[in-house]
Every structure is written in C-alpha cells, then in structure tokens.
Amino acid sequence: MKRIVIILPMLMLFACEQIIDLDLPEHEPKLVLNGFFIAHEEGVDTLPQNIKSSLFQTSFSISVSKGTTTSGEIRYLTDANLEIHENQIPIAFMDSSNEGTPFGNKYFPDIEVEPGNTYSAYANHPEFDDEVFAGQTIPSFPVITDVSIRTSGSDKIITFTIDDPSEVNFYIIRLFTSTYPFFQGSQYFVNLFSIVDADYIGLNENDGLEAGLRTATIGILRDNNFNGQKKTLEMRVPELFVGMPDDETLFLLKITSATRDMNLYMRSYYQMIEGNFTPFSEPTIIHFNVENGYGSVLGGAEVVKAIFP
Amino acid sequence: MKFALLPFLILATCAQLLAQRATISGYVEDAQSRERLVGVNVFISDSRIGTVTNAFGFFSLTVPTDTQTINFSYVGYMRESQTLALQKDTFITVVLNEGDLELSAVDVVGEKNTAQKTQMSTIDLNIKESKKVPALFGEVDILRVMQLMPGVQSGNEGSVGLYVRGGGPDQNLILLDGVPIYNVSHLFGFFSVFNADAIKSASIIKGGFPARYGGRLSSVIDITMKEGDMRKFRGEGSIGLIASKLTLEGPIVKDKTSFMISGRRTYIDALAQPFIASQEPGARAGYYFGDLNIKVNHKFSDKDRLYASYFYNVDKFYFRGREGNGEVRGNLNWGNSTGSLRWNHLYNSRLFMNVSATYTRYQFGTSFRSIEPDFDLTVGLRSNIEDYGAKADFEYIPNNKNHIRFGANIIHHQFRPSTAQLNEKTSGFSLDSIYNLSPVLQSQEAYLYAENDHEITDRLMANYGLHYGMYLFEEKFYHSLQPRLSFRYLLNDRSALKISYARMQQFLHLLSSNNGIGLPSDLWVPATNVIPPMMADQLALGYVINSRNNKYEFSTEIFYKKMTDLIEFRGGSSFINPNDWQTRVETGGIGWVYGMEVFVQKKLGDFTGWVGYTWMKNDRQFENLNNGKVFPYRFDRRHDISIVANYEITKKIDVSCTWVYGTGIATNIPIYQTGVAEPPNTGQSFFGGVDHYGDLNSFRFAPYHRGDVSINFHKKKKKFERTWNISVYNVYNRRNPFFIYRNREFGQSTFRQVSLFPILPSISYRVKF
Structure with missing residues (x-):
C-alpha cells in the first residue's frame, strides 16, 4: 500500500512537473516558555524512581523560536529570568545568578503547587523586549474510589470510579504494570492502557476518548463526559502485557486532573506524534497559551494508585 | 404527508373552476432524432401564459377554449408555432428543427426568459x-x-x-x-x-x-x-x-x-x-x-x-x-x-x-x-x-x-x-x-x-x-x-x-x-x-x-x-x-x-x-x-x-x-519551530523542536x-x-x-x-x- 501511495503522486506528475523555490516571509524569533505546574499528593516521594520519572513535574524550559527555513537547532536559554507567582504574589525567581539556575535546559522552581491556587510564570531575556507569561489555576486532585481488579478469561480488568467535582476538570489516565517482579532489584515499568468498551463506561468513541488512544498509552477524557458526576471506568489489560504470576504483578494507575489548556495541549501533542508516523497526515496545531510569545504553561493535579491483584 | 399536499390541491382545484378551458399537453422532440427536449419554452402568443418542458420533454398548458397560437422555442433550434382551435383537451407532439434561434429572434410576449423563471441560482x-x-x-x-x-x-x-x-x-x-x-x-x-x-x-x-x-x-x-x-x-x-x-x-x-x-x-x-x-x-x-x-x-x-x-x-x-x-x-x-x-x-x-x-x-x-x-x-x-x-x-x-x-x-x-x-x-x-x-x-x-x-x-x-x-x-x-x-x-x-x-x-x-x-x-x-x-x-x-x-x-x-x-x-x-x-x-x-x-x-x-x-x-x-x-x-x-x-x-x-x-x-505549511512542553515518559522527544503552522489554513x-x-x-x-x-x-x-x-x-x-x-x-x- 505504501509503495503504491508513494508511486502515485510521482506518476501523477509525470513529465509536466515544474518546481520553483518558494519565498516565505521572514520569521521574527520570539521567546518560548513551556512548562507544567503540577500538584502531587503526599507520599509521592516514596515511589520508585522509575515511577517518579513518569510523573509530570513542575518545571519550565525557555527557548527561542526559529523560522522553519532557518538552519540550526532550537536555542534553549539558560540565562533567562523566570519568575513564579502564586495567586499574583511572587514566590520564586530564577536567573543565572541564584540557586535556581537551570538543570540541563530546564528550570525547576522550588515550590509546592497546591490545588485551588493560581500560578503564573513570567520569563524574559535581554535579547527580547517582551516578557512572556501564562498562568493556570490548579484543579483539585482527582477523587478515585472503588479501585479493583479482576480476571476475565486471560485478561485483567481494572475498574475504578472518578468522582468529578463541579469545577471543569479533564482527566489524563495512564496505567503502568511491572514487567519484572516488583520487589526484586531490577524494576522496570512499561506503559499500558486499553479501554474495554466505550459504551460500558458511558463514554462514546467520539466525544469521550480523545486522541492519544491510538498510541495505546494514554487516555484523555473530556469534562463533559462527567459533568460533576461519578463515573466508573474499566480497562482491560491483555494477558500479553501481564505476563507474570498474579502475586508478583503490580499495576500503577496514574490519573491527572488537568486544566482545559493542559487537555487541549495533550490532545494536540499526541495527535502530532500520531501524525509523525502517518503519511499524508493532517496538520496538527499545537495548543499554545503563552502571551507575547509562544509556548504552553499547563496545570494539573496528579494521583497515583497502586493496584495489587 | 396528506396534509402537506392539501393546500396545493385546494388551490389547484379552485383555480380550475374559474373558466371554460382546455388543456393542451404533449411532448417536444428533436425533428431529426426524435429525442425529447428538456426545458423548451412553450407559450401562448401575446399572453403571459407559458411553461417549459420537464425532464422528459413533457408540457401541459390550460388555455381558454378558442383558437390559440402556441409557440415553442429552444436555444439551438428554430422557433415553432402551431395554431389550434381548442375545444377540448388536446395531446400533441411537436418537433423542433435545429437552427439558429436568432434568425427568428424577435421579442415575443410570453416567451420565458431567465427573469421569468422562479428558480434562481x-x-x-x-x-x-x-x-x-x-x-x-x-x-x-x-x-x-x-x-x-x-x-x-x-x-x-x-x-x-x-x-x-x-x-x-x-x-x-x-x-x-x-x-x-x-x-x-x-x-x-x-x-x-x-x-x-x-x-x-x-x-x-x-x-x-x-x-x-x-x-x-x-x-x-x-x-x-x-x-x-x-x-x-x-x-x-x-x-x-x-x-x-x-x-x-x-x-x-x-x-x-x-x-x-x-x-x-x-x-x-x-x-x-x-x-x-x-x-x-x-x-x-x-x-x-x-x-x-x-x-x-x-x-x-x-x-x-x-x-x-x-x-x-x-x-x-x-x-x-x-x-x-x-x-x-x-x-x-x-x-x-x-x-x-x-x-x-x-x-x-x-x-x-x-x-x-x-x-x-x-x-x-x-x-x-x-x-x-x-x-x-x-x-x-x-x-x-x-x-x-x-x-x-x-x-x-x-x-x-x-x-x-x-x-x-x-x-x-x-x-x-x-x-x-x-x-x-x-x-x-x-x-x-x-x-x-x-x-x-x-x-x-x-x-x-x-x-x-x-x-x-x-x-x-x-x-x-x-x-x-x-x-x-x-x-x-x-x-x-x-x-x-x-x-x-x-x-x-x-x-x-x-x-x-x-x-x-x-x-x-x-x-x-x-x-x-x-x-x-x-x-x-x-x-x-x-x-x-x-x-x-x-x-x-x-x-x-x-x-x-x-x-x-x-x-x-x-x-x-x-x-x-x-x-x-x-x-x-x-x-x-x-x-x-x-x-x-x-x-x-x-x-x-x-x-x-x-x-x-x-x-x-x-x-x-x-x-x-x-x-x-x-x-x-x-x-x-x-x-x-x-x-x-x-x-x-x-x-x-x-x-x-x-x-x-x-x-x-x-x-x-x-x-x-x-x-x-488556503493550505498549511510549517512557518516556525519551537521547543514544546514534553510530557514524561512518552517514548518521544522533540528536543530539536516541532513545526508550527500558525492558524489552520493560514498560508495561501x-x-x-x-x-x-x-x-x-x-x-x-x-x-x-x-x-x-x-x-x-x-x-x-x-x-x-x-x-x-x-x-x-x-x-x-x-x-x-x-x-x-x-x-x-x-x-x-x-x-x-
């Protein structure tokens, strides 16, 4: 199929193709601020390191946009100024002269993000006149109850209930399972996610489950599927992915209650990934919310549940 | 559905009772091939009475019982006229000869032009x-x-x-x-x-x-x-x-x-x-x-x-x-x-x-x-x-x-x-x-x-x-x-x-x-x-x-x-x-x-x-x-x-x-590139930046x-x-x-x-x- 699809346009253009270079308007570089404000429940520090590395972290990167036709790599700035406000009060400031200097290309402000608070990030750099900024009000932690696991044939069925608050929340769900005995030294977790039956969980394929399911590693759910109600979701883990005796298997369910911006961004991000692997894919417009420049500052509150068979 | 038709039928029946009339109907065909012609103007001279043939060349006109001259005109064909002494419903088949309508192009009252047709667009x-x-x-x-x-x-x-x-x-x-x-x-x-x-x-x-x-x-x-x-x-x-x-x-x-x-x-x-x-x-x-x-x-x-x-x-x-x-x-x-x-x-x-x-x-x-x-x-x-x-x-x-x-x-x-x-x-x-x-x-x-x-x-x-x-x-x-x-x-x-x-x-x-x-x-x-x-x-x-x-x-x-x-x-x-x-x-x-x-x-x-x-x-x-x-x-x-x-x-x-x-x-081409906020552990890295198109279909x-x-x-x-x-x-x-x-x-x-x-x-x- 691919072979034919590649041949076709070539054939179509047979002898008449004429190619001319296109002059595009010059791109004016702007500051790009990307990052997350993420609240975590207490006890997250006790999780194994490989699980911790799968959590969203409160961190930021500051870079400079470049025109598509401009050669070279993206320039990440480590000498920019980043100021964090909580409910409009400055709580952290980082530049190259204090302890908050970037680690690698990222800034890790030493702050505790709490649900219900509004956090803003402001970034500037001497090369640019405009300060870029964006803020997020952190949603409450997702309330997860009735987590259970059962066996269906050779598959495992995981069920849990999300009690949706009246505020607008979106949910990002990932499920991890161990591929080595959890309590042995060599621990390793792979991503797994699979919805059993969209109708069963009261969500239809179109407006319930967002893009990203195609990668089979993440579920993104819209707020209007919950509307402040409790909903029970069910996930099926095929035997292929369990592959271990029951008493040695651990599942970790990670649920992030996300802001609208984070929901839109995550949709667009996973669509972009899908498009990168699909010929002739539709363009993806990455969601931005940063003022005066580019980038996405996103917010969420994350919980992790361990599930023992 | 019956009710939807009712107003049409009432209107039609009332109008029909108004005068002594006869209906002339039939088909219009090409003189040579005898193919039926679609959209032919059919009209009575010096009156506003007229119609056009339907998709199968059929027409029907109701006129006072009298001698009537009925005209037929169609682009690419010579105009045809028939004078009939109508006393009762009459069925005719009319043939048109190919030719230049302009040869006989005079303004005839009653002929339907695009202004007179109800259908627009x-x-x-x-x-x-x-x-x-x-x-x-x-x-x-x-x-x-x-x-x-x-x-x-x-x-x-x-x-x-x-x-x-x-x-x-x-x-x-x-x-x-x-x-x-x-x-x-x-x-x-x-x-x-x-x-x-x-x-x-x-x-x-x-x-x-x-x-x-x-x-x-x-x-x-x-x-x-x-x-x-x-x-x-x-x-x-x-x-x-x-x-x-x-x-x-x-x-x-x-x-x-x-x-x-x-x-x-x-x-x-x-x-x-x-x-x-x-x-x-x-x-x-x-x-x-x-x-x-x-x-x-x-x-x-x-x-x-x-x-x-x-x-x-x-x-x-x-x-x-x-x-x-x-x-x-x-x-x-x-x-x-x-x-x-x-x-x-x-x-x-x-x-x-x-x-x-x-x-x-x-x-x-x-x-x-x-x-x-x-x-x-x-x-x-x-x-x-x-x-x-x-x-x-x-x-x-x-x-x-x-x-x-x-x-x-x-x-x-x-x-x-x-x-x-x-x-x-x-x-x-x-x-x-x-x-x-x-x-x-x-x-x-x-x-x-x-x-x-x-x-x-x-x-x-x-x-x-x-x-x-x-x-x-x-x-x-x-x-x-x-x-x-x-x-x-x-x-x-x-x-x-x-x-x-x-x-x-x-x-x-x-x-x-x-x-x-x-x-x-x-x-x-x-x-x-x-x-x-x-x-x-x-x-x-x-x-x-x-x-x-x-x-x-x-x-x-x-x-x-x-x-x-x-x-x-x-x-x-x-x-x-x-x-x-x-x-x-x-x-x-x-x-x-x-x-x-x-x-x-x-x-x-x-x-x-x-x-x-x-x-x-x-x-x-x-x-x-x-x-x-x-x-x-x-x-x-x-x-x-x-x-x-x-x-x-x-x-x-x-x-x-x-x-x-x-x-x-309007189309999409990537105009600029930036770094993005990368979710953890996705198996993907866009450290080198991703393409941005501006708004959808923003390039011409x-x-x-x-x-x-x-x-x-x-x-x-x-x-x-x-x-x-x-x-x-x-x-x-x-x-x-x-x-x-x-x-x-x-x-x-x-x-x-x-x-x-x-x-x-x-x-x-x-x-x-």
Whole structure:
C-alpha cells in the first residue's frame, strides 16, 4: 500500500512537473516558555524512581523560536529570568545568578503547587523586549474510589470510579504494570492502557476518548463526559502485557486532573506524534497559551494508585 | 404527508373552476432524432401564459377554449408555432428543427426568459456551446465548463471537483439519469467521468433548491444521457492525444425503440510502455481510464415510455516488475457502475409520473502480489459504497398557475469502508481470506416531498414545498422537515427580483484529505449513532435582467449559507488508515459561507460568451480544530473570475478563449519551530523542536490564473462532418501551484512549489455522421 501511495503522486506528475523555490516571509524569533505546574499528593516521594520519572513535574524550559527555513537547532536559554507567582504574589525567581539556575535546559522552581491556587510564570531575556507569561489555576486532585481488579478469561480488568467535582476538570489516565517482579532489584515499568468498551463506561468513541488512544498509552477524557458526576471506568489489560504470576504483578494507575489548556495541549501533542508516523497526515496545531510569545504553561493535579491483584 | 399536499390541491382545484378551458399537453422532440427536449419554452402568443418542458420533454398548458397560437422555442433550434382551435383537451407532439434561434429572434410576449423563471441560482448548460470551450488535451468536459460559472469553483490545478458556494465536493448531488455518482474523477481528478458526446443535457442548481431534491447540502447537478435517435443511425467520434471516443445511436425499432452507446478510453499506457520497457527490461507499468454509457428507450405508446441506462467507468494504474528470483505486481483501480430503469406514464393531460429503480456503486481497490518460486502472496485492500434505490415522482398541472410535484424516494446504502484480502500459497500451506478491517455498515435513507410552482399574480410567482428526509442507521433514526421557498417578482417582462430559502440535510459524509493530495481514496461514510448528518440553511437574493431580444443577460445574487455538523479529519490523522474512522474525525463543525455572484452573458450572435465573478468568504469552526478558532476553509476563495468568449469567424471556423482567476487556496505549511512542553515518559522527544503552522489554513498559495485558446475547423463531407480542434491549455505558461513540499538538504529546509501543467498544445479530430 505504501509503495503504491508513494508511486502515485510521482506518476501523477509525470513529465509536466515544474518546481520553483518558494519565498516565505521572514520569521521574527520570539521567546518560548513551556512548562507544567503540577500538584502531587503526599507520599509521592516514596515511589520508585522509575515511577517518579513518569510523573509530570513542575518545571519550565525557555527557548527561542526559529523560522522553519532557518538552519540550526532550537536555542534553549539558560540565562533567562523566570519568575513564579502564586495567586499574583511572587514566590520564586530564577536567573543565572541564584540557586535556581537551570538543570540541563530546564528550570525547576522550588515550590509546592497546591490545588485551588493560581500560578503564573513570567520569563524574559535581554535579547527580547517582551516578557512572556501564562498562568493556570490548579484543579483539585482527582477523587478515585472503588479501585479493583479482576480476571476475565486471560485478561485483567481494572475498574475504578472518578468522582468529578463541579469545577471543569479533564482527566489524563495512564496505567503502568511491572514487567519484572516488583520487589526484586531490577524494576522496570512499561506503559499500558486499553479501554474495554466505550459504551460500558458511558463514554462514546467520539466525544469521550480523545486522541492519544491510538498510541495505546494514554487516555484523555473530556469534562463533559462527567459533568460533576461519578463515573466508573474499566480497562482491560491483555494477558500479553501481564505476563507474570498474579502475586508478583503490580499495576500503577496514574490519573491527572488537568486544566482545559493542559487537555487541549495533550490532545494536540499526541495527535502530532500520531501524525509523525502517518503519511499524508493532517496538520496538527499545537495548543499554545503563552502571551507575547509562544509556548504552553499547563496545570494539573496528579494521583497515583497502586493496584495489587 | 396528506396534509402537506392539501393546500396545493385546494388551490389547484379552485383555480380550475374559474373558466371554460382546455388543456393542451404533449411532448417536444428533436425533428431529426426524435429525442425529447428538456426545458423548451412553450407559450401562448401575446399572453403571459407559458411553461417549459420537464425532464422528459413533457408540457401541459390550460388555455381558454378558442383558437390559440402556441409557440415553442429552444436555444439551438428554430422557433415553432402551431395554431389550434381548442375545444377540448388536446395531446400533441411537436418537433423542433435545429437552427439558429436568432434568425427568428424577435421579442415575443410570453416567451420565458431567465427573469421569468422562479428558480434562481440555476444554470442550464448548452452542451453544444460547451464543446467549443477550450479543454485540457482537447477532452471536452462538462464539469470543467460548470467550473467557469459564478459560484462554482474548481479545487486544485486540473481538478474537476466542484466547490459550489463554499461547499465541499461531497456536498454535490450529481445525478446521471437520476442515479447518484459518487466519484466523478478520472486521472486523479484531471478529467470527469462524463463523456460530453453521450450527454444530452446538464444543469446545476446552486441554491433555492426545489423540494424534489435532497440529500446534499450545496448543489444538484442533473445530467441526462442522450436517448438515441429514433429514426436514423448516427455516430460521433474523436481521436485525441490521450484518448479516443465513439458514440453510436439509432433506432432498434423505428419511432419505437432506440439505443445510444458511447465509449471512451485513454492510451497513455500504450504510449508510455516502450519508455518503461527500455528503462527496465521486463517491467510494465501503465495507467488508463475508460467509460461506457449505454441507454435504451422504448416508447410503448404516447403515454408510456421506458428508459434503461447503464454507466460504467474505471481508472486503473498497474505495474509489474522483477525482484530477485520473483516478480511483483500491483494495481490500483477505482470506478463507478450505475444502472437505472425509468418508466414514464402519462395518466392524463395533467398528471405525469416517473418511476425509477436505481443502482449505484463506487469502488476503490488496490492490490499487491509477490510471486516467488515457492511462494505466492496477494494482499488487497478495497472500500466501496453501494446503493439500491426506488423513486416515484408525480407532476400534476391543474392549471397554468399551479404546477404541483410530489413523490417519494428510498435508498438502501451499504458501506465497506475497508476490506482486506489475503491470499497466500506456499508449498504446504494455502490461505484465502477476506477481512473487514472496519465493519460493513448499512443504512436506509428516504424522503417524501411536495412542491408547487404557483403564479400568485402576474408579477409574483413562488415555488414552495416541503422535503421530509428520513434516515435510519442501526437503531438511530434521524429525520427533518426541510422547507423550500423561492419567490420571483417581475419588475417588467425582462427583469425580476428573486429570493429563496432552502434547508438541506445530508446523511453521507466524505472523508477526504485536507492536504491537497488528489488521490481517489476519499471515503464515503454514513451518519452514525455518534456522527450526525450535516445540515445547511441557505438564503439567496438575486436580480436578473435580459435585453429586449434576449441576446444579453445580466444577473447578480448574494447568498448566505450556514452549515452545521460538518466533519473533518483530526489533526495527525490520515486517509491512509481509514480503520476506526469514527475516532479519527472531528465532529460538530460549523461552516459559514457568504458572497456575491455576478454573471453577464451574450447568448446569441457570432460572438457569444460570458463573464462570471464571485466574491466569497468561507469559514469553518470546530471545537477541537485550530484551538476552537474560526479558520478559512481550504477552498476559501475571495475572488473568482472566469471569462469565456466564442467567436464564429465563418461557418467553418470558430475560435474560443477562456481566462480564469482565483485567489490562492488556503493550505498549511510549517512557518516556525519551537521547543514544546514534553510530557514524561512518552517514548518521544522533540528536543530539536516541532513545526508550527500558525492558524489552520493560514498560508495561501499564489493566485491561480490561466488562459486557454482553441480553434475549430469544421467541414461537411459527403457522409460525415469533421472537425479539427487545436487547443492550447495555459497559453501564457503560468506556473500555478499544485502543492508545496519541504526540501531538506544539509540541515537546511526550503519550500518548493510544484506546478503541474505548463503550456500544453493539443490536437484532436472529430467526426459526426
């Protein structure tokens, strides 16, 4: 199929193709601020390191946009100024002269993000006149109850209930399972996610489950599927992915209650990934919310549940 | 439904009681071929009484019982008059001789011109004149001629896709002898499937849709095949640079039964074969398209006639080559096949019926075969849509002030969005399986309608009606009552104001790529439980004026159309993988289109032609596309101009020119790159940055413009008439954009625009006997 699809346009253009270079308007570089404000429940520090590395972290990167036709790599700035406000009060400031200097290309402000608070990030750099900024009000932690696991044939069925608050929340769900005995030294977790039956969980394929399911590693759910109600979701883990005796298997369910911006961004991000692997894919417009420049500052509150068979 | 008809019947009956009258009805036919003529003006001299023949050449007029002179006029034919002393209902068959209407062109009171017709936003193509318009490779194409009309835009370079008043190509109901055609493209869209030699009439309705039409949002294109000469065996054929065609027609039983058969085939594959073979010995590759139209009609009596039509077209690309010890073969093919059986019955001079049974199928398929000494593997992929339909249409003409139409239609749709075939044979194993990658879907569509053409006063005329559409998919039932209203107010005999409103609903969606690749893999899918049907409301206001002798016509219309429940592919999705298509589309889209059209035409004389201009704005909005912001539709063209000029230098030589201009189409190219916020542990890293397009469809191709010229040399020989046609496409060699791609060399990106057709001269030889 691919072979034919590649041949076709070539054939179509047979002898008449004429190619001319296109002059595009010059791109004016702007500051790009990307990052997350993420609240975590207490006890997250006790999780194994490989699980911790799968959590969203409160961190930021500051870079400079470049025109598509401009050669070279993206320039990440480590000498920019980043100021964090909580409910409009400055709580952290980082530049190259204090302890908050970037680690690698990222800034890790030493702050505790709490649900219900509004956090803003402001970034500037001497090369640019405009300060870029964006803020997020952190949603409450997702309330997860009735987590259970059962066996269906050779598959495992995981069920849990999300009690949706009246505020607008979106949910990002990932499920991890161990591929080595959890309590042995060599621990390793792979991503797994699979919805059993969209109708069963009261969500239809179109407006319930967002893009990203195609990668089979993440579920993104819209707020209007919950509307402040409790909903029970069910996930099926095929035997292929369990592959271990029951008493040695651990599942970790990670649920992030996300802001609208984070929901839109995550949709667009996973669509972009899908498009990168699909010929002739539709363009993806990455969601931005940063003022005066580019980038996405996103917010969420994350919980992790361990599930023992 | 009974109640919907009641007002029409009451109106009709009251009016009928007013005077002593007789009804004159009958058919109008071509004098030579005895084919029935559609849209002939039938009118009483020195009065405002008149009508036009319907799609089967039938007319009915009720007049006072007296001596009446009835006139018949039709473009391309001599005017005919008959004086009758009418005492009772009378049935006549009138024949018209081909000739120049202008020879007898005097202003006759009562003759219907475009100002006097209630229907607005409609264009009836003159097939004979259309054949003069310059054509790509000399292949005359009626859809291309339609693209030269205001409000009808072409898609990309070379495409025959029609974008009518901002709607997509899927929103056109294209009927060939009453049967919907789902894909009208040959050669990746460069030619339409309609062979002009087999076409008798063609019209396009862009708005103000009468209630008898439904199922699409933006236009109705009604094409009728030739019926076949009832008296004489005739033929027509041509040989061109890439294709040849032949049409034969004649009587099977004189004045009773006739046939028409028309075929066309390209020979690009035969021409290219020696070049391919010289590059790679043993290799074969090629492409061809062909189509076949067959029609038979039988006249049982003056009251009954049966038409059987068949249409088939195919496009096929194939290759074969050696690979190691084995051989690889592949092909890609697509095409329609349709059939219809139609029965006309005249109950009496006022009630006409047409009953049809229809079948249509569009299929797209591809296969790849690998043959080794001990191994033979074939993998195929196919998708199709198949319809079975039945329809009954009635026309009741109680008097000259009312023309009532009512009827019903039912269609069974079957969709196979994606079927795979796997055939494997090895020395010890054999497998032959068919897999439905996406489930076979079935749905039922039906409608009822009633409408009336009502002359309310001498100046005010209306067409009002209701169309009730129903659709069943599994347990889900959609239905809607769609009002249709058109009013015409005559300012004088030559000019009129018109206004129309129409609600349309469409139960089928076409998943087509937004990235401009013109492949035939567009996928028809049904409205489902979660994907509702599309709806459109269109309002149009127009003014039309004809010159005293009907030589010139000027018309202008403004329109506003709102469409709801549109669908589009999601970002990152592709037509390459149609599985689970419902999860790959964005739903609930809204479209707004508004604009103005201007049309100036010179219809008679040695010099004929028209100028069409459209100003239009065409936007879309989806909650989950472009961050919820409004964005321009890909074919949002602010300005669209077409100029067509034909000049008959002598009876033997005529020359024709066209010039078209269109604002560049909207597309997406990455403008800049940034780093992104990377979620943890996704297995992906975009440290090097990702592409950004700005807003969706925010980049514009350069404007499209092109000039074409053709010259015809006609000569009548003893037994036939021949025409040499010389055409030059893109006469000033404009490099119009076809698509843009990104070229990466040594870490540096540039964008390149590919243009398709440079200046292209062509020659063809046509004979008519």
